[in-house]
């Protein structure tokens with residue numbers, strides 16, 4: 234018998250993250266310190282300088298935006314830094330903090346230490362973003378066993394790999410801020426990505442904003458309110474979010490906003506009202522779907538299964554759009570926020586050697602073309618900076634390809650191998666990943682000496698470049714240290730060390746800290762009697778915390794949470 238080690242599966246999302254494991258062949262998502270499966274991908278610095286991760290950090294972002302960071306996944310693989318109070322943090326550091334929090338929660342739930350994980354990333358993530366994700370894992374003290382594409386994980390969660398027949402599936406992922414469409418081909422337990430397209434600036438939040446515009450117009454016209462005043466706007470946006478969720482279930486939403494600028498204001502919204510306002514957004518959803526199908530050279534009727542994931546895929550008109558485009562009902566049975574994490578847990582089980590899933594192989598395709606810069610000679614003129622692809626976008630990986638490059642000058646004994654990723658014919662329009670100098674080419678006439686350049690791309694989207702010089706067989710390996718997002722072992726060690734020095738909020742105090750942060754965020758938005766009630770409940774929890782007596786703290790926290798929930802639902 235082989236010992237089965239536990240590897241966790243992590244969905245490291247833009248808005249929320251989740252962690253799960255495979256137990257008895259089934260994915261099980263693990264709760265955080267608040268007993269919730271969704272942990273907001275948010276980091277904040279508290280008043281005492283300690284770090285908060287998750288729901289408390291997200292709530293603090295509402296009251297102290299300058300000491301909180303959200304949506305940093307968008308900046309992975311770039312040199313961006315985010316300010317948190319007086320700290321500067323990179324997207325990699327921030328992601329490492331979220332990963333660390335998830336792993337602590339998983340360890341608590343499972344009762345043993347975890348040091349290995351599978352992490353999901355969007356299919357369109359390039360090499361730098363994948364490397365940055367691995368680096369974040371390493372800083373969090375994890376061995377990242379595999380980077381898995383989110384749509385592949387969704388297909389695993391839906392069990393498409395168990396179907397006996399060969400099939401084509403489209404995964405539509407509409408999250409809070411991003412939209413991704415992926416075409417998958419599945420046969421004999423092998424899942425391949427055929428094409429992916431998306432819109433990185435389109436998501437459920439835009440649907441909420443469109444309702445907010447509607448409500449703001451009505452607030453101005455029918456109630457004479459200054460809808461741009463920050464407090465009024467914040468309450469209208471919250472009402473818009475609530476209306477959106479209600480209208481996913483029913484045709485009509487009645488919204489009551491008590492004491493909005495001193496008066497009670499009511500709005501009545503129908504599904505038809507909001508769908509009219511969403512028409513431009515729905516039109517934008519069509520484009521990436523068409524593009525993905527075109528890239529995969531498929532007609533909508535060739536698609537056997539359509540899967541919808543991401544919180545905003547609950548919107549009925551988005552589902553209706555999929556029905557219209559594909560002529561069939563999409564699958565929506567799994568919890569749309571959890572499907573990717575479930576797939577990550579299945580993949581983690583596979584990596585760990587869990588027998589329940591050992592019949593499954595996941596392959597992938599290169600999301601971008603990769604190649605090197607080359608030149609050509611026209612008469613006496615050398616034109617350089619041309620992109621010579623070695624591994625084409627869509628190549629099934631793992632893959633290894635080799636191309637031969639000849640010298641352009643007589644007696645040329647060196648070749649600068651510059652590696653690029655992208656789809657443009659000129660290197661300057663693509664993204665540079667690294668370079669190396671290949672030396673000691675034999676002294677020959679132009680075109681008579683050559684170098685074989687081999688690209689090996691593994692399942693985690695990591696690229697190795699090897700150049701072999703003719704005759705001598707001398708091999709050079711590319712060390713891509715200057716790739717954006719790739720940290721050296723020393724840098725990772727330093728970042729890990731820095732993390733051990735960070736003062737974290739103790740995990741068991743998180744429920745209290747989160748309750749306070751959530752209530753504080755609501756306190757800013759409310760006024761009058763509601764504010765007074767909140768102030769009293771907040772005061773009672775703060776006083777109870779001073780006593781350090783759980784018998785006083787727990788009921789005070791529950792009372793505050795209940796009041797916040799009640800006020801939020803109005």
Ligand code: AMP
Pocket residue numbers: 246248249407408409410436437438441474477478479481542543544545546547548569570
């Ligand atoms: P995600 O990033 O996948 O967690 O997606 C979050 C998005 O889903 C947010 O924009 C939410 O407003 C949206 N969402 C959550 N529940 C619903 C619902 N019942 N109807 C429509 N949108 C929803």
